[in-house]
Amino acid sequence: MNKIYLEDIPLEEARSRFHDAIKEAGLWNILGIERMPLNEKLVGRVLAETIWAKISSPHYHASAMDGFAVLANTTDGALETAPISLKYDAGTVYLDTGDPLPDWADAVIPIENVEGLDSKGRIAENPRKPEVIRIRSAVSPWSHVRVMGEDMVATQLVLPQGHTLRPVDLGAAAGCGFADIDLAREPKVAVIPTGTELVYPGDALRDGDIIEYNSIVLAAQLEEWGGIATRYPNTPDDYGKIKNQVIQAAVDHDLILLVAGSSAGSEDYSAQIVSELGDMLVHGIAVRPGHPVILGMINQDGKKTPIIGVPGYPVSAAITAEIFVEPLLGQWLGRPAVPPQEITAKITRKVNSPAGDDEYLQVAVAYLGEKPLAAPLSRGSGVITSLVRADGLVIIPRGIQGLQAGDEVKVRLYRSQAELMNTIFAIGSHDLTLDLMAQFLSPRKRRLASVNVGSLGGIMALKRGETHLAGSHLLDPETGEYNLAYLKQHIPDKKLRVVTLVGRTQGLFLARGNPKNIQGLADLERPDLSFVNRQHGAGTRLLLDYQLAQLDIQPDQVNGYDHEEYTHLSAAALVASGRADCALGIEAASYALDLDFLPFNNREI
């Protein structure tokens, strides 16, 4: 109970311990076979048999057109000037497309290529039932005939075992004589979210409550990968209750995902429960995010059931499932692994990574000209938006300290390259208009991927050719003018277009009602006030420095000057939550968080 440290098992070893135990339990196979009648719901299911054609398709010689069956050699010599006539029901007969060719015939002449005549030599009233047809061009044998087996010949391979069914595959299977097909049984997976702090989406929230959504994300992943998920209700951190859920789940599931409680905290019971009900194989893996993972094998009433203790942080949970659950489901379904779609891209900034861990780094990807760029997203394991915004994944393997800006990396893509070709990178200062622009572009076949690094960071990204556009609001203290001086200084030799996108009012975020009675920047000297600053290079920080200099206030006189936030909204959020008394930022963020706002006189443009 009082264990503090986890192990740090390399991913490969953890994986092989887990797989070895599954093999030993005799579970390293397809789980079973289900015979299903062919229907449209089978798309995505995995074939458990090879489809060898039972019958040929077509299974008879069929007319490929609406027209007249003939014996080809009876048309020999027919010319525009010397037509040949064939008697209906003797030398020819009308066929609709798909009709079987009569035994005596070996070709079809399309109806539009003959003259159908009545007994008096006039155009027949019913072109499909003339007395005679007149032909002005010979046909070769098998013209306009779909010969038996044209599509599939009995016994040929149509679909291999392990194939994941697509719509056309269902047609092919039906066409070569199958009414039912053998499919791999879908693995049943229990997802048990644990934690006393968990609440359901929509529940009233108090500090410390956590909205439980890992089980939704995991269940959705499982169903995408071909499994059937059972979502259990939230189970509080109660040793007995969690243990009971696991015992119950083991009865009729192939795999158990026990979510949260897999670390070594005071209320982390997963490890103990796994040990007690079976074997704990691994506790703690050298992977980021995802470190506190448990791999084990439950043994209850003679039935062995693999169990994974999934970390509670949402990014860790999703990545753990990708690493351990997806391949296991593939194995159980008999589905060959599809190689990931990878590209080589240039990483846009330095990334430190612990040498002992495999790190899974989410990146945004865009093309500037020919070369793809990968911009690292937030690495917080609690930041699910990094997964939402990710275009791909960079794996930084163990033994590598990290990446330097400009390093070439392999990126596993989550989106098609075509989508990434249509992605506009906006690296620079954050503004709410970027969200609105993203929303505007979304139905217009363009994606906006914004990465917030501040105004100066954006200008440097422009300089390095790493972004399509950069939001910037850098005040030149000499001239009082925005941006242009910085562009001239940093990018003197590149053609740029400067667009004045939006005017913004900067000022101080204050708690509703201004309880600390803050009247202006001069108050930042007050020792009873706490402030939140923006990061180095942010236009807002430059503005602050400029204003403080005007007021002759030294940075170290400002309580909280060193606390840096990266966006207007996150700075404002700290004031909203009472963590700080004021912060500098744009008016729109104060509306967003329902704060009071004390604008400067100079409107930033």
Next chain:
Amino acid sequence: MNKIYLEDIPLEEARSRFHDAIKEAGLWNILGIERMPLNEKLVGRVLAETIWAKISSPHYHASAMDGFAVLANTTDGALETAPISLKYDAGTVYLDTGDPLPDWADAVIPIENVEGLDSKGRIAENPRKPEVIRIRSAVSPWSHVRVMGEDMVATQLVLPQGHTLRPVDLGAAAGCGFADIDLAREPKVAVIPTGTELVYPGDALRDGDIIEYNSIVLAAQLEEWGGIATRYPNTPDDYGKIKNQVIQAAVDHDLILLVAGSSAGSEDYSAQIVSELGDMLVHGIAVRPGHPVILGMINQDGKKTPIIGVPGYPVSAAITAEIFVEPLLGQWLGRPAVPPQEITAKITRKVNSPAGDDEYLQVAVAYLGEKPLAAPLSRGSGVITSLVRADGLVIIPRGIQGLQAGDEVKVRLYRSQAELMNTIFAIGSHDLTLDLMAQFLSPRKRRLASVNVGSLGGIMALKRGETHLAGSHLLDPETGEYNLAYLKQHIPDKKLRVVTLVGRTQGLFLARGNPKNIQGLADLERPDLSFVNRQHGAGTRLLLDYQLAQLDIQPDQVNGYDHEEYTHLSAAALVASGRADCALGIEAASYALDLDFLPFNNREI
């Protein structure tokens, strides 16, 4: 009723007539909104609202680690040699990961970085409830704290309207305060298969029967594209019955697909029914495959319902749905079109295409070195295996006569490039072992794509660098040796590896019991026999020519010498169906089709 010809409307005009009619009917919008509780089944559904964060996540300052809350400045000056001690419940308190930070604290020290002591200065028995903690290193404010809004700040854009939901999106929506979300209503589509000749999969088959599977493929496509399909039973070619089905379907469906009967045959009623129940907008489109398409608008009881007459040939049906149904469903769901994944590839052989039509050509794709190659597959609109085997689609636009071998073409990929990188091209002679090899490779992360062009075709493909391997069995009449002479002649300067893969016995396919009493190749002279040959360049044909020469038989003495088939199986199938009395091929094909077999003495190796 007696109309024979269809129109030939260019695709763009057909599309705009159809879309204009839908717009006029007020149906060019999202069909409706459905509010759904968040759950794992919503993956693939399309958002009908923008998800702006309702709450921040986390919605309070949370400990990011198991550890002790502190006020950072109380740790200032702590050193390895000069530790600072804080009293429990006064200067510090233990927090589990996720616990809210107390109001007085602004940082967390991980439990493994402190010494927890009891009142006597010994290591505390419970490391999480010591009397005092000893700190040997100062911490900065906000260390190991997940500040409010770290993931999402209230009001920020999380997911745009029109976004197709993935598993992580469901988590993000839950995390920012949503319990229910607005989704676009799924379009309801009726699929009505027609034709007196239709039978269900598994039914007993007579000549002329067609196994109906278009409705399964179409329904599966519809569900993949976000629709809900209703499959109607097979409806015979009966004007009244089909009309009744359409009237019924129009009541509660957004779109009707009337399958087959869209041409101008004697039992094609679709056009007449569409005209009678509303407006026929288009009958016949200059697209291959897919020409006999009807686009119309039913108008029943004041409700307008678009209707598409889908051709009955399976390739035409699937392509018609891709061209007209997928974009319409995207429009109705408010889902932006995703640009197709395209590559530029070299076409491996000449393709003639009518200049008046847009042609949709299925191709197999593989990489030989860096450059992708596209090999055209069968163009028969009844050949569903061309869709099953296709790796991509080449659109040959109107106005272009066709393609020359070596032309660069855009290929819309159906598979990821990574899969194609693992594809082995086997262009050349056909053998059943190719099917077995494909089956063997399937679980081994390699795909075998075989294109049958005969032995000599395979050697020429090798010469041009267009295939990884080529099956070949070319007999040199001079030496009686296989293949090597041809390789020396055609590819003198390239290093090749020749692998003897399989020994085969060639001989004559005969109907069961040999009713025509065929005793050997010498009998091919008999006027009462019909023969089926293989194509130019096929090893089997060369063998025949060699043997005929030995016997001093002229080709024009052989009845059916000019009838060419491309595979052993298709030649054998003609004998099996009684279309021919004998054909030359490999023994394995005779087993496959339950034929008698008369082997030559010389075993082909």
